[in-house]
Amino acid sequence: MDKEKPNILGWTCPRPLMNYPTIVMGHGAGGKMMADLIEHLFVPAFHNPWLGQMGDSTSLDLSTLFQPPSAGQLAFTTDSFVVSPLFFPGGNIGELAVYGTVNDLAMRGANPHFLSAGFILEEGLPMETLGNIVISMAAACRKAGVSIVTADTKVVQKGSAGGLFINTSGIGVIPEGVDIGPANARPGDLVLVSGTMGDHGIAVMSVRVGLSFETEIRSDSAPLNGLVESMRSAGEIHCLRDATRGGLVAVLNELAAASSAGIEFEESSVPVRPEVTAACEMLGFDPLSIANEGKLVAILPRESTEAVLAAMRTHEYGTNAVIIGRVVNDHPGRVIANTVIGGKRVVDLPAGELLPRIC
């Protein structure tokens, strides 16, 4: 942990929040106790030039982000995080809340800048748990190069929020000329994934059901904005999507539908860790429908693929990047897999619940 930064573990006596070993209703009531939580936890942890304004909203000067006369194009997104348990191999809810929103901005080709954080805390949540999650969010912000500039805290009665829920919303700037969107796939384009599929969902599920493997399955939770920036510099990209809830299968279906194009892919080309395959067989899941939190699917013109793929492979979050399929004229809106045993199957959007509360 960064020694220079505020750290709940480093609080010296009198430890400002330790009169209350757990969150109580008063921490959300708008009075002195909530002010203490803000002053001694959120503000020092998330410290940045914008957060200290203490207004009802935070004022952001865009002139540092845009080159006038271009008023520019913003990307805006929101995501709530309800993952259970709060800590899992490879990450925790706070890190996920930062990276999830950073990635949603990056999938538009935007450079993420500003995040909001809305905490719904359950009465009885240990103060130390909250402290550790907040500190890990702050570290995730530094890693992704974003700032939490506005926040809110509510407290609900015991049993009403599984410990805590976090919402983050994010603002990014889409550089001039960048046009990446789900409707841009064209027949002839190639389909790439940035790495192994299913790690996050299976990591969370393994903890929940008490599965253990020789090799621990860790969440792939990571900020993808740096990877996307290298990809953009290397060549043209039509669509990007991080493969979260519903996994690869959901993303391919959404992109095929939005672009009114068909997508075909080789099941055997999709990278899956052997331990994830094993867990999926045991639990009856399809790894291609399992959530990831640090993997993206890209669709791009054939001619830029070589350069973009090379750029991905030199990036820490794209070392296993690979081409898995192509966009076709046939069956618009549908996704077809060439199966391992040589057949073809329609890969439809999963209906409903696979793994609840994995993000």
Add this chain to the structure above:
Amino acid sequence: MDKEKPNILGWTCPRPLMNYPTIVMGHGAGGKMMADLIEHLFVPAFHNPWLGQMGDSTSLDLSTLFQPPSAGQLAFTTDSFVVSPLFFPGGNIGELAVYGTVNDLAMRGANPHFLSAGFILEEGLPMETLGNIVISMAAACRKAGVSIVTADTKVVQKGSAGGLFINTSGIGVIPEGVDIGPANARPGDLVLVSGTMGDHGIAVMSVRVGLSFETEIRSDSAPLNGLVESMRSAGEIHCLRDATRGGLVAVLNELAAASSAGIEFEESSVPVRPEVTAACEMLGFDPLSIANEGKLVAILPRESTEAVLAAMRTHEYGTNAVIIGRVVNDHPGRVIANTVIGGKRVVDLPAGELLPRIC
């Protein structure tokens, strides 16, 4: 209800979501069921030019909002809503979620434009309840002149979210030259409130404890951006704050602290409805510490007060606006009330919980 707009009550057979009379876990899983909820409820209800993009984040063209070459100043805020019960006299959680964030933007002098909505739904929530809340959010957006441009849905197990929680974040544009902030109060300034104090908190609490009065106490839940715009046109304003959690007392303390100035006010000048006074006496509350959802506190130079007050009184949400006090050189950071019986008392930030889950 607006007949032209989509309405869950107007769904014709086959009613697209009515296979599921209640929310089930699958509605949050990223598959077909979640796609149905988005397609048949959220998108038609919140319909606007930006929402249909269906990307991971929404792209917003600022050139329509700014006059180049000014790149401009944004306001950004977030708020989670956990009010219980979901419906109360004068409003519901959906309306509150829209107005709360609109008001936080307006308190910076910003014109609110774009909202995000993050829903955390509890398994078992009746589909019709969700439908009615969403429709009422859509109506609130029209009334406030804002658009929900990005959204997210999560579903958690029964008993984990009191029906539903909603987070909204908002983006507004601060017009050039506007500088309204909590640190701007100066000795000699006057302090105004826009109307009666305590209505919202007591309205919610009355339902919860089963109190009934001859005159029903209704929430004052309302969008204040129009009121603020008239105030801004009428004269200079130093500070604005909506008196939500912690009520007038919390706001005055926060402004006194942020501006390092003293504030003095006349208790007898603060407007409180007689039925709110009666309820507070019965429940042992101070109406000046009770949350409002459609009232603001303003601090402004003496010379602009007359014009601003006149503008407020002609606006539907400011008819009862009144001067209650002044900013003084003495006791910086502290708030003193001249009491009804002729004494003085220090009015400190309430410590912790007064009324839980009123917003």
